[in-house]
Every structure is written in structure tokens, then in C-alpha cells.
Amino acid sequence: MNHQKPIVLTGDRPTGPLHLGHYVGSLANRLLLQQTTKQYIMIADVQALTTHFDDPKKVHEHVIDVALDYLAVGIDPNNSTIFIQSMIHELFELTVYFLNLVTVNRLKRNPTVKTEIQQKGYGENVSAGFLMYPVSQAADISFVKATIVPVGEDQLPMIEQTNEIVRAFNRIYNTNVLVECKGIVPEIAGRLPGLDGKAKMSKSLGNAIFLSDEPDLIKEKVMKMYTDPNHIHVKDPGKVEGNVVFTYLDVFDSDKKKVAELKQHYQRGGLGDVVLKKYLIEVLENFLHPIRQRRKQLAQNKDEVMNIVLQGTERTREIAAQTLKEVREVMFLDY
Numbered sequence: 001m002n003h004q005k006p007i008v009l010t011g012d013r014p015t016g017p018l019h020l021g022h023y024v025g026s027l028a029n030r031l032l033l034q035q036t037t038k039q040y041i042m043i044a045d046v047q048a049l050t051t052h053f054d055d056p057k058k059v060h061e062h063v064i065d066v067a068l069d070y071l072a073v074g075i076d077p078n079n080s081t082i083f084i085q086s087m088i089h090e091l092f093e094l095t096v097y098f099l100n101l102v103t104v105n106r107l108k109r110n111p112t113v114k115t116e117i118q119q120k121g122y123g124e125n126v127s128a129g130f131l132m133y134p135v136s137q138a139a140d141i142s143f144v145k146a147t148i149v150p151v152g153e154d155q156l157p158m159i160e161q162t163n164e165i166v167r168a169f170n171r172i173y174n175t176n177v178l179v180e181c182k183g184i185v186p187e188i189a190g191r192l193p194g195l196d197g198k199a200k201m202s203k204s205l206g207n208a209i210f211l212s213d214e215p216d217l218i219k220e221k222v223m224k225m226y227t228d229p230n231h232i233h234v235k236d237p238g239k240v241e242g243n244v245v246f247t248y249l250d251v252f253d254s255d256k257k258k259v260a261e262l263k264q265h266y267q268r269g270g271l272g273d274v275v276l277k278k279y280l281i282e283v284l285e286n287f288l289h290p291i292r293q294r295r296k297q298l299a300q301n302k303d304e305v306m307n308i309v310l311q312g313t314e315r316t317r318e319i320a321a322q323t324l325k326e327v328r329e330v331m332f333l334d335y
């Protein structure tokens with residue numbers, strides 16, 4: 001085994017195909033990281049069940065969607081190991097051990113969990129499974145002994161909580177079998193706003209552009225995109241800050257000079273939203289076209305895609321078995 005390269009663990013809930021927010025928030029980082037690290041990418045189907053326990057069929061279907069998205073953007077199975085969370089049973093064992101090391105109050109204070117409970121309207125009726133998902137995430141990260149976790153900004157509280165658990169584990173069981181990790185948030189944009197400009201892009205908020213969206217749909221979505229509500233007539237000066245079209249151009253258009261010119265033109269007036277949006281559609285299409293083509297090609301042979309994932313899972317299982325052996329030893333569970 002190669003212990004030279006740093007170990008990376010990351011993943012996504014398969015609750016739908018991946019969108020531009022995923023790309024900016026983590027996929028772009030993973031494409032870079034896979035060149036220099038040993039990267040594990042987890043399809044978090046068990047975590048998806050914390051919100052979709054009553055619709056397991058949907059979660060099942062989205063596993064292949066997410067795998068297709070990974071491969072379509074250029075995740076290389078020779079450099080990155082893609083695996084399915086539910087197939088690594090050691091994760092659930094480790095989660096149970098970890099649960100003793102966290103208080104319910106601490107979980108209720110986790111900012112990401114707090115926001116999600118609000119957004120989803122769970123209130124006091126939040127399930128135990130949902131509330132404790134950061135603990136399960138701590139198990140995801142620590143069972144491969146990852147030191148790097150590329151995440152969106154909203155996931156940083158999970159990293160903090162993981163490290164608290166890892167420290168508690170090592171202290172209480174007088175060991176160093178688990179290692180602390182560091183979250184890396186992309187520089188360009190920790191979070192990409194959704195079409196509405198109100199919140200980050202998210203499938204559940206209905207403000208997302210998916211990597212697999214067809215050109216017509218992208219057009220429709222961009223045309224609805226939030227700009228400057230006070231920019232009513234073409235001749236009016238418009239605002240660039242908070243204008244989602246410009247946020248996207250900043251991220252996806254490599255022609256920075258052109259974007260700077262468009263911004264000036266918009267601010268002084270005379271540049272209409274429709275013209276501006278048509279340009280963004282072109283930029284997004286240039287970016288998404290090759291991804292969409294590759295995805296379609298891969299989708300013609302889903303068995304092969306599934307095989308890649310199952311092989312990755314097999315490799316990951318070996319690591320899980322080894323780590324849990326060490327964990328049981330220090331917990332006097334090695335009967």
C-alpha cells in the first residue's frame with residue numbers, strides 16, 4: 001500500500017444528479033486532488049436515507065446518477081476510488097462507538113444541522129438518525145484515516161465535529177489509531193448561489209442547474225436568473241454585486257477581460273439582461289457540453305459504470321476491515 005500520498009475522503013448524498021454548485025463547491029477540487037492524493041469518493045446513500053428513508057428506491061436510482069456525474073466530469077477511477085457507503089458495514093459499527101463520544105446538545109448546536117432542520121421544517125420532531133448524521137460523517141472520514149476533506153463551506157462544521165470525535169476517541173482509548181483531518185474549501189467560491197440568488201444552489205430549493213441538464217432547460221433557467229431588480233430599462237445603470245449572472249460569469253467564463261467589460265457596460269447602462277443572459281448561456285453550454293456528451297456515452301453502459309463503483313467498494317472494504325480491527329483492539333472488543 002502506498003502511504004506516501006495524503007488520503008482524501010469526500011462524498012455526496014445521492015438525492016439527485018449533481019449540479020453546478022457541486023462542481024464549484026467540490027468536484028473541481030477533487031479533479032485536482034486526484035492527481036496528487038489517494039482519494040476516496042463516497043456515494044453517501046445511507047446519509048441520503050436520513051432525509052429520504054421513506055423513498056429508498058429513489059436513493060437507489062440516484063446512486064448511478066451520481067456515479068455517472070463523477071465519471072463525466074473526469075473523476076478517474078484509476079486515480080480515485082468511488083464507493084457506496086451502505087456496502088461498508090464497518091462504518092455503522094464505528095458510528096455506534098462514536099455516538100458515545102458526542103452529546104445530543106452538541107449535535108443540536110451543529111450549524112449545518114441546525115439550518116437543515118429549519119429548512120426542512122423538522123423542528124422538535126427531528127429524527128435521531130438525522131440529528132446524528134454528523135457522527136456518521138465522522139466515521140466516513142476517519143475509517144480511511146483521511147487527512148484532507150474537500151468540502152463546500154457548509155460542511156466545515158462537520159469537519160470540526162469529526163476532529164472533536166477523533167480527539168475524544170484517541171484520548172479515551174489511549175491510542176492514536178484515528179487521525180485528525182482538514183477541510184479544504186475551494187478558493188473561487190465556497191458556495192455558488194442558486195438561480196434565485198437567495199441561497200446556495202441546492203436541488204431541494206429548486207434553484208439548481210444540473211450537470212446533465214439539456215441546453216433548452218439551461219436556457220430556460222438562465223432566463224429566470226436573478227439579476228438586479230432595479231435594472232428595468234436597458235439604458236438604466238445596473239448593479240453587478242449580488243447579480244447572479246455576473247457571479248456565474250466570474251466562475252465559468254475564462255475570458256476575464258470580457259467579463260470586466262460586460263460589468264462596466266452593465267454598470268453604466270445600455271446592456272440589457274437578455275443580451276447578458278444569452279452570453280452566459282453560451283458560456284455555460286461550452287462548459288457543460290463535453291460533460292453532457294460523456295455522460296450520455298457512459299449511460300449507454302450502466303453495468304460497466306456500476307462495476308467501477310463495485311470494484312472501488314471492494315478496495316475500500318479492505319481498509320475498513322483493517323481500521324475496525326485496530327478500533328476494536330483499543331476498545332477491548334477483539335474477542
Ligand code: TRP
Pocket residue numbers: 009010011012013042044047137140141149151155
Ligand atoms: N454531507 C455530504 C453532503 O451532504 C455528504 C457526505 C457524507 C460527506 N459523508 C461525507 C462529505 C464525508 C465529505 C466527507 O453532500
